[in-house]
Structures are given as structure tokens and as C-alpha cells.
Amino acid sequence: MKTHQFEVIVVGAGGAGLMAGLYASKTAKTAVISKLYPTRSHTGAAQGGIGAALGNEEEDRTEWHTYDTVKGSDYLGDQDAIEFMCEEAPGIVYELEHMGLPFSRTAEGRIAQRPFGGHTNNETGVPVRRACYAADRTGHMILQTLYQQCVKNNVTFFDEFQVLDMIVVNGKAAGVVTIELATGELHVFHAKAVIFATGGYGRVWEITTNAYANTGDGIAITLRHGIPAEDMEFFQFHPTGIYKMGILITEGVRGEGGVLINDKGERFMAKEEYAPHVKDLASRDVVSRAMYLEMKNGLGIGGKRYLYLDVRPETVNKYAALDGRTNPDGTPYTVTADDILSRLPDIIDFCKTYLGVDPVVDPMPVQPTAHYAMGGIPTNVKGEVVIDKKNTVMPGVYAAGETSCVSVHGSNRLGTNSLLDLVVFGKQAGVNAAEYARGTDFQPLPADPAGPAREQLARLRNSSGAERISTIGTEMKAVMFDHVGVFRTEAGMTEAVEKIRELKERFKHIRLDDRGTVFNMELLNAWELGNLLDIAEVTAVSALTRRESRGAHARDDYPERNDKKWMKHTLAWLQEDGVKLDYKPVTFTKYEPKVRVY
Amino acid sequence: MQVTLKIFRYDPEKDKKPHYDAFKMEAEPTDRVLDLLEKAKGYQDGTISFRRSCAHGVCGSDAMRINGMNRLACKTLVQDLGVNKITVEPILGLPILKDLIVDMEPFFDNYRAVTPYFINDEPAPAKERLQSPEDRERFDDTTKCILCGACTTSCPSFWANDQYLGPSAIVNAHRFIFDSRDKGAAERLAVLNDLFGVYRCHTIFNCTLACPREIQITQAIGEVKKAIATGKLD
Amino acid sequence: MALKRNVGLLEGLKYRGGGPMLAWLLHRISGLGILVFVGLHILAAFLTQQFGSDAGIFINIIYESWAFQIFIFFCVLFHAINGLRIIILDLWPALLEYQREAIWLEWFVFIPIFGLAVFVIFSGSLGG
Amino acid sequence: MRSRTVPQRGLNFEYLMWLFTRLSGLGMYILALVGVVSALVMGARTQMDMATLMRWTFMPNPSHVASSDIVNLDAWANAFWQIMGMLIVFFAGTHGLNGLRVVIEDYIGSTWLRPVLRGLIFLIWLFMIIVAVYVILAS
């Protein structure tokens, strides 16, 4: 076992982790630890754009962005945090540009912007161009640019080190325990502050846009240390994933004029009961639900569980004309196949590779797919982790990015707001952790800091049952997708909770083939499955308990939003005997809850 | 359809020499090779080790030799290969740590050698630095790199000698050299105008054929060579 | 312990590169081939001229054999054509996009000329 | 589009040899062309076989004409062809030995062997050029 000492440890090297690392390392001795090479992080998969009211293409205001985000969150977002994020947005996008990020450009040479679901001109209600983008590779460019800056600034990395546990002494962070994948050796990192930026947990579901590595490790680790998880029932299902595979087709496709089509060839989003005003550019929960209902009513293509996303130039031009959509200069909006190709190159590549479909010629088969965790480790605006309903700060523990819940996304995140969240709060966490570290001493390490982690691994390694982790994982994903997915019912969720508990029991009797130490990926996959099971349980129980429909949490049996009883954040603790819940109030500044129409 | 997946195996804790294991399984023509690897690992032999994450060709984890050629396992469908015997082996020219996992450090060392980051010490404007769409387009191709290493490890020059910076590093230098906002071109060209820079490239083209992002790598290298020869960056 | 990185000749040759990889291999072999030829030639000329040495004549006999002529002509022709391709691509890197076509074109030029030359060599050396 | 330039660029050995390889390649094309066209003009069309013509083309040395039907060597043996011969030898020898150096350095990279081999190749090069010049002048 090796021991290292750093003032600040950043766990995770996605957009949030790199931003935190970059800022923390300016003033504190910092190490960034990641189980993947940094550039393999899932931030690189983000396609559509990062939201900021730059007003490069047309008039836009920070307040509109704020309001859209509040509305998009179905009023569950904390408004102080949302205001902060939206005000920081333009500055931080310029900062990224100054770091060299190659944004697409307008004719004047400014950062190009495109419309995205839920982002509107508040005066006219028309979709506004707010998403700053680099073709359909915005996340890739952010990840690469931040990594490049870290190389430039000599940030210390520990690549392919997986964090297994946090060390807590006197109620304060004292470091983390990691395993070096290449050797199987445990390393203890003694630190004053720990920032979790471990990303999402979309691997709980069967059809997902998320990477294999998105197993919610940060949330699972903090849950084990008595830190609650906030709003876990709110998980976003993206409307347009490639049928069966779940690979994301960015909302940017609809931003460029693509429309959703059902079996009858109708553009169903225009229906009165869905989103007659902004139609296909309604926020994601609304669209996913509409798709679910269409398919439930037998209007899936050929009666199957998918619909068409159509971005063929003739379709786009037809509906753009019907909607009276115009360019910023007032001329009617039209596109050619080349425009589509240059704005959405990767999407076209995905479709050709995986479906053999050329989107310029044929529509794409899509279905809603698990995408983004609104919930996570509760934090405040400074990135500090808060552990109860009174927002008590746990000293030295920070979180940022998808793994955290500030909460700026409330019950439903608007597209482009996550990349924004990463950089804004990644920076906050980095700056504040470094400052905290400067004003405090190292906590003494306990006698055997790696003990609990070693025990966890030993249990998995020596477990001598007959269960394969792949079987348990597959069953968990299936039940979560079927019953804790786009639409939820009491009966389904109850079944899911029971099933998860059964799987957790079976998980104690697994058998692993790999007994080695060098790159024992099976062992680590088993450990990750344990995390997913914990998170699945917390998610299902939180969802089962919330008896209303709000944002991404849509229930058959309680179809309405219930502000009287449920305008509050869920806090869930994982204990020996199950999940314990509590609630904390939502912060309001100036936006009163209204009925949400798009 | 029935396929046979032949996997290169090497466990440093057990084996002196590598060997191959074959796994038979049912597969759809639209399955990714990565899906087959997962199936083999999940249901037949848990010790098979490989890297993967995004599963759709954007993270660069799973470059490997599939039927003799570098590709991403997640971007290669069974039907693309046209045969039902599939052989997967680690990429060439980097030390093999276990099964399909190689030591990427030499690769990243070469990457870091080309100062792969934006350099412009002039004070930044209050808003963005302006760049025309044409200037942006100039280096678009090389911004797509995901550092998967498929190119560098397909290059016979790199096999011969890993001091050669390799196509990937040159691609990442190109991305900045031709960025109109960047001021570090001279510095980078100096690194590439060297024994282990562009002169080790003999336009063998394996890199371009291997690149899962379809970057015109040989062309990018050619542009760098030309920039060195002429001192012009347009 | 990690397996070393050395890529053996066989392993390298097994890699499924495309036409350009073959062209490079042949370019390398042919370049070295010509070098050996030129070197030997100068040496032979020197030896015969200066010492009327048998060694020089022996060398002459080797490279005047039809097999060696075919080989060396192959080398010269291929190296020259392929060399020209490389030089042109160095001047206009944008043409690298047409790499496949370039390789086609190269063989298209090479095969008839080489065929003709082989015919001439055979009809010359066997007939006469 | 604005044209950008790079201020200082190092004219190092590696770069110069790269450039020389290309220029000499083109140079050899031209020299060979001059050789073959002149030979044809001087009567090779009727009095020389293919192999001899080729040999002359790549090394315009009168001894290469000896075995042909050409009897009067005056036009074939003069200072012009001696210079041509030396140029070709210089180009081919330098281009080829540098090529050998490139091939070797591809494989050995940077070790103590490199300067040794470079020295060796340089000596071979020197020897080859001197011998060739001598042969050309002496024949």
C-alpha cells in the first residue's frame, strides 16, 4: 500500500473534474484521480451545446435563460443557484473560448448558437438560439480543451486509479482510498479536501446514452458515509436515442429543424395535448412522455416501440415553412443536405455506422433513452456538500458535475445546461476547495485507512456463490427500465424495489473468475455493480414515495404536479435496513410556480 | 448467426507467453465487436480484460486489432467484417499489460511533447476572439481526434521505434498550428521539424485508414511538412 | 511483467494495411535494391578498370543476368513512379484525399511499362 | 483568409535531407530524360538495345555504349557526359545512402549507435563518390 499527500483531491476527470482540478491546482497542491484516462470521460459524448445567453445570433438575456431553467426544472430547481449559473454562463463560455475551444462560428466570427429544447425568447415564446456549439461535438471539445489546459498547467493526474472509498475523520474529509488498475495495489491519498466529480449513473437502466463507466461511484461512496442523495427519482429520459442501442441523437437535430413523426406520418408534438407552441422543441420530459403515449396508443412505427426522427431537408423545410420559422435576418429558414451534414456530422456518422441509415435520405428510428441524473450528492452554490435538510456543510467534501445536485436542474434539466453546470460549479468547487485547504490542517489518518475498501474487495473476490454479475446487472437494468422509466406506476415501482432487494441479496453470492491483481476488471465491474444496485434502490424508493408527477418523474396514478405537498427536495439515506427519506425546501427568489405549457 | 471470437490472451501473473482463446456464440449481424467481447466476458470467461467506456466511438478506449486491422471494437459491427470468425488482438507497438490492454503511456508522452494546448499570451478580449467560419474550418478535421491511438499503433514507423512522435501527436499539433487564434505554431513546428517528428512519416497511410474519426491524417501530416518547408500556414 | 512492445517483421507484415503500405514496402525495398545495384556497379567498374580483376567481372555477370535485370528494372521503375507520387503529394497535401486513386494510377502506369520491358528483356536475352 | 507565417524555422540536417531527397528525385528524372533523349538523337534508336539504352540513361558513361552497335564514341564521350555522369552519381549516391540512413534510423532511433552509423555511411558515401568520379574521369 502506498500513501500520497495532496491538499486537494479531485475524483473524476470529466468536464467537472478537470475544471475543478484546473482551478484548485492554481493555489493548492492538487491531484486529479480518474478511473479512465481523462479524455475517455463521458463528457466527451455530449453533442449539442452549452447554454449561455450571449445573444450572438439574436437578442437574448440572462434573465430569460434563468426563467427557462426554472420553468424547465418544473419549479423544483433552487432559484438562487439557477440565477448564479445563468449569470456566470456568458463569462465562462468566453473563458472556454479563450482556452482555445474551437466553437463553430457565425459569419461575423462570433461563437455560433443554435436553438435547444425549452430555451425561449420570453417575450415572444419562440425558441431562441442559446446553445453555443462546436458542430455536434461540443462535449468532446470541452473535454479536450480542459484536458489540454491541464497539460499546459502541469496538473498532476493519477490515470486509471479507481476511488473505492473516502476517508472521513472527525466528520471531515481526510482523503480517499484508490486501487491502481494496472497493479491492483491500494493507494491512500491523504488530503484536506475531496471533490467528487464522478459523473452520472445511467448504467442503472437498460437503454441508456451513458457509458459503461457511468456507475455513480461518487454517490455510492458518499451514501456509505451517511451522506444523503438528493432528488434521485428525477432521472431524465432523452426522447431521441437510437432504437435498441440508446446512443444519443442530440436535441440539436430538432434545433436544426428535425421533427418527430409517428406511424401515421403525423408530427405529433404539435398536438394540443403535447406542445402546440414550441412543438418538437419542448423540454425533454414533455417530449419523452408524448412519445411514450404515442407508442402506448399503438402509433409507434409499425406498432413497435420506436418513432421516427426526421431531419431530411424536405421535411425540415416543409415544417419550417408551416411554422413560419425564420433566420435571424428575417428570411425564411431553409436547409440543404449539406447544411445538415456540416452541422451534425457525428450524428450522421452514428446512424450510418450503427443503423445503416443516412439521415439525409431516411428518417431515424428513435426511442426515449436513460440519459441524465438530475439528482446526486447534495451541494450548495459553492460546491460544498450539504448533508441534511438544514443544508449543514460537511467540511472538506465537495461535489460537482452530474454526480452533484445543486440543484439547478430540479426535476428536469434543459439541454445544454449540464455542460454549463459542469464548468460553472466545477470551477466553484475547485476554487473553494483550494481555499478551504489553505485555511485548514490535515486530519490525522486512521490506523488502517484502506481497511474498509480492502474488505469490500475481499468480500467480492472471495464470494463463492454461483451468480454471474452480468446476469444480475441485466436483470437490474431491465426492471429499472420497465418500471422506473419514463412512466411509473405504484405497482411497477413496488415490484422494482422488491426485485432490487432480491438482486442485492443474490449479489452476495456471486462468483468471479478473475483472481488476479493486474487489471482485474471483473472485480471492479462487480464493485461498480454493487454501487448501481445501491443507487437503483435509492432511486426506486425515492420515486415510489413521491406521489405526484413533476418533470422527469411521471406517474400514471398521480398525473398532476402537487406543489402543496411535493414542492420539496427528496433526501435519501441508505441504511442497513433500507432507504430513509427526508425532505428539504426549495429555494425561491422571484419566480412563482405556474402551470408549465410549451 | 454463429460466430467464433478468437481473443489474444496474456496474463502477466500466469503466462510466460501469450496465446489465443476462442469463444463461440450467437450474434446479430448488427452486434458490435464490443458487444461480443462483453458477452464472452460476462457469460463465458470473466478474466478477459479490455478497456471500454462510451460504446459508440467517442471516448477512444477500445482501439484494438480486429481481423488484422486497427479499429474501435464499439464501432465495428459483425456485418462490417463479412466473416464469422473474428480475431481480436491488442494494438501493436505498445507494451501489453494484460490481454487487450496495452500501456498507453508512451503514446501520451508523445502527445504531450507537441505542446497540445492553446497558446496565445496576448490579453484576451472581453468577449470571444473572433474567427471566421473559413478559419475555423481550416483545422476542423484534426479537432475530432479522440486520442484512441489507432493511428499511431498502425504506423510501421512507430512499430520500428516509439520515439517517433506518431500520427496522433502530429494531428494534435496540426489542430493548433492551423488555428488562426493560436500563436505557438513556431514552437510546435520546431518539435516536429526533427529526427522524430514528421521525417519519420513515410506516407504509409495506415494511420488514415485506421482512424475511426475519419481524420485525413496523412494529409494533416503533409500540411505540417509543407508548413515546415515553406514557412506559410495557409 | 508487461510483454515487450517489439513488433516483429512477420507481425508487421500481417497487419492489413492498404495499397499505400505495399507501395511503401516496395519503395523501401526498391530504393535499397537500387542502392546495392549502383554500389556494386561502381565497384565493378572500378575493379575491372583498375585491376582487370575477376571480382569485377563476376559482379558484372550477376547483374547482367536476366533475373537481375528484371529485378533492377522493377526497382527503378517502381521507385521512380512511386517517388514521383510522393513528391507530388508533398507539394500538394490536399491531393492526399485522392490517395486511393493515386495508387491505382501508379499501377496503371507501372504495369504496361514493366510488362513491355520484361518482354524486351526476355526476347533479347533468350532469343539472342 | 489571412495568410499566416511562422517566423523562425530551423534549417536542420533532417529537413535539408528531406528536401534533398525530393529535389534529387526530380533531378534524376530530368537527368535521365536528358540522357535518354540525347541518346536517341545520337542514334540509339537503331543501334542500341533496350538494356544498353537503360544503362546509359542511368549512367551516361561511354563504357556502357561499348557493347552496342555504335562505333563512333565521340559524341558519347565528352566533358558534358562526364559532368552528367558525376551529377547522377552524386544525386543517386547521396539520395540512396541518405535513404539507407533513414531506414536505419527508423529502426534504431536515438542511441549511441546513431552517430557511429552516420559516420560509417558518410565514409561509404565519400568513398563511393570518389571512386565513381575516378571511374568516370578515367574512362
Ligand SMILES: Cc1cc2nc3c(=O)[nH]c(=O)nc-3n(C[C@H](O)[C@H](O)[C@H](O)COP(=O)(O)OP(=O)(O)OC[C@H]3O[C@@H](n4cnc5c(N)ncnc54)[C@H](O)[C@@H]3O)c2cc1C
Ligand atoms: C450522449 C450524451 C450527450 C450529452 N449532451 C449534452 C449536451 O449537449 N449539453 C449538455 O449540457 N449536456 C449534455 N450531456 C450531459 C453531460 O454531458 C454530462 O452530464 C456531463 O458530461 C457529465 O460530466 P461530469 O464531469 O460530471 O462526468 P463525466 O464526464 O462522466 O466524468 C466522470 C469522471 O469520473 C471518473 N470516475 C468515475 N468514477 C470514478 C471512481 N470511482 N474513481 C475515479 N474516478 C472515477 C471517470 O473516470 C470520469 O473521468 C450529454 C450526456 C450524454 C450521455
Ligand code: HEM
Ligand atoms: C527518379 C528517381 C528517384 C525518385 C523520384 C526517388 C524518390 C524518392 C523519394 C521521394 C524518397 C522518399 C520516400 C519517403 O520519404 O518515404 C526516396 C527514398 C529513397 N530512395 Fe529514391 N528516388 C529516385 C531514385 C533513387 C535511386 C537511384 C536510389 C538508389 C541509389 C534511391 C534510393 C532510395 C532509398 C534507399 C530511399 C529510402 C527509402 C525509404 O526511406 O523507405 N532512389 N526516393
Ligand code: SF4
Ligand atoms: S487521429 Fe484518429 S486514430 Fe489517431 S488517435 Fe486521433 S482519433 Fe484515434
Ligand code: F3S
Ligand atoms: S501510417 Fe505512419 S508513416 Fe505516416 S502516413 Fe501514417 S504516419
Ligand code: FES
Ligand atoms: S468504447 Fe468508447 S470508443 Fe469504443
